[in-house]
Amino acid sequence: xxxxxxxxxxxxxxxxxxxxxxxxxxxxxxxxxxxxxxxxxxxxxxxxxxxxxxxxxxxxxxxxxxxxxxxxxxxxxxxxxxxxxxxxxxxxxxxxxxxxxxxxxxxxxxxxxxxxxxxxxxxxx
Amino acid sequence: xxxxxxxxxxxxxxxxxxxxxxxxxxxxxxxxxxxxxxxxxxxxxxxxxxxxxxxxxxxxxxxxxxxxxxxxxxxxxxxxxxxxxxxxxxxxxxxxxxxxxxxxxxxxxxxxxxxxxxxxxxxxxxxxxxxxxxxxxxxxxxxxxxxxxxxxxxxxxxxxxxxxxxxxxxxxxxxxxxxxxxxxxxxxxxxxxxxxxxxxxxxxxxxxxxxxxxxxxxxxxxxxxxxxxxxxxxxxxxxxx
Numbered sequence: 283x284x285x286x287x288x289x290x291x292x293x294x295x296x297x298x299x300x301x302x303x304x305x306x307x308x309x310x311x312x313x314x315x316x317x318x319x320x321x322x323x324x325x326x327x328x329x330x331x332x333x334x335x336x337x338x339x340x341x342x343x344x345x346x347x348x349x350x351x352x353x354x355x356x357x358x359x360x361x362x363x364x365x366x367x368x369x370x371x372x373x374x375x376x377x378x379x380x381x382x383x384x385x386x387x388x389x390x391x392x393x394x395x396x397x398x399x400x401x402x403x404x405x406x407x
Numbered sequence: 408x409x410x411x412x413x414x415x416x417x418x419x420x421x422x423x424x425x426x427x428x429x430x431x432x433x434x435x436x437x438x439x440x441x442x443x444x445x446x447x448x449x450x451x452x453x454x455x456x457x458x459x460x461x462x463x464x465x466x467x468x469x470x471x472x473x474x475x476x477x478x479x480x481x482x483x484x485x486x487x488x489x490x491x492x493x494x495x496x497x498x499x500x501x502x503x504x505x506x507x508x509x510x511x512x513x514x515x516x517x518x519x520x521x522x523x524x525x526x527x528x529x530x531x532x533x534x535x536x537x538x539x540x541x542x543x544x545x546x547x548x549x550x551x552x553x554x555x556x557x558x559x560x561x562x563x564x565x566x567x568x569x570x571x572x573x574x575x576x577x578x579x580x581x582x583x584x585x586x587x588x589x590x591x592x593x594x595x596x597x598x599x600x601x602x603x604x605x606x607x608x609x610x611x612x613x614x615x616x617x618x619x620x621x622x623x624x625x626x627x628x629x630x631x632x633x634x635x636x637x638x639x640x641x642x643x644x645x646x647x648x
Contacts, residue, residue, distance in 0.1 A: 308434055313429050314429075318425045319425065322423050324422075324424065329432070331431065331436070334435055338435075338438060338448075355534075362552075371548045376438075380434060383438065388445060389441045398437045400437075401433045402428070
């Protein structure tokens with residue numbers, strides 16, 4: 283088992299779990315799959331976007347290693363016990379992923395908000 | 408959806424669907440599109456990963472165990488060379504990955520851990536939840552939680568008991584910790600009452616939980632435990648000691 287005392291890189295890992303307002307809003311106002319499935323009588327235990335999230339995580343850890351798997355998972359663990367502790371999986375995984383990507387500057391909150399408006403308009407058209 | 412009242416369309420009714428777009432669906436799409444625009448990965452990369460993940464499930468690992476139960480030579484191979492044994496159940500650890508090439512998160516080494524009547528293996532990844540996806544599919548949520556990962560190595564019998572697996576004192580428990588390069592599955596002891604069974608019948612009782620090691624195969628049990636995810640009562644900080 284790797285001990286952070288043995289690995290200077292892990293020691294330098296600074297996990298920033300300060301809340302991002304947009305993600306807090308989604309957490310508060312978004313309807314989780316469990317509720318939607320129950321309302322509409324859908325028996326699939328997983329939302330249709332879950333596989334996409336897993337694909338994003340794999341792709342980010344792959345080519346340019348924009349978000350290494352270990353760092354993402356550590357941050358997901360922290361966020362699962364703090365900011366997103368009351369969210370079910372995989373909503374928690376998705377929010378944590380977005381959080382990690384914003385904190386690493388892969389895109390910013392404004393860009394995400396703007397893109398979400400575009401996507402919402404498109405999907406609800 | 409058809410609403411023909413004159414004919415019985417019960418067998419052909421469309422399955423219920425969620426009729427609204429959630430903020431989470433919008434969020435996922437937005438994150439993915441931004442990532443592609445920023446050049447973090449291509450749409451094709453993403454598609455390959457999603458398609459790959461959809462091909463994965465626990466059946467190949469179950470078949471590996473069933474084959475090992477029926478063929479002592481194959482069991483020997485599985486223990487000595489899990490990667491080679493995997494080829495016979497259709498899993499190529501070296502070449503099947505979407506990249507077909509080593510990556511920073513590559514994993515090519517499968518080890519098959521054979522239980523005995525006095526030795527029980529159970530699998531974990533204490534650091535982050537590494538899992539033998541190519542042969543076992545996606546990991547269950549509980550496997551990914553710090554609650555499981557941190558507690559199993561410290562109190563294995565207690566954690567196994569939460570899954571309903573109570574082991575007598577004469578059975579040793581060996582916890583194997585996965586890592587970036589090496590992944591594990593458990594080859595449980597073949598249970599009594601399966602004499603004369605076919606490979607298909609045997610594979611059916613080798614559930615995902617059995618392959619992780621938190622359950623033992625039993626005739627008649629073909630599903631996994633439905634386990635509520637529990638938060639750690641005294642969470643351990645990341646500054647491990």
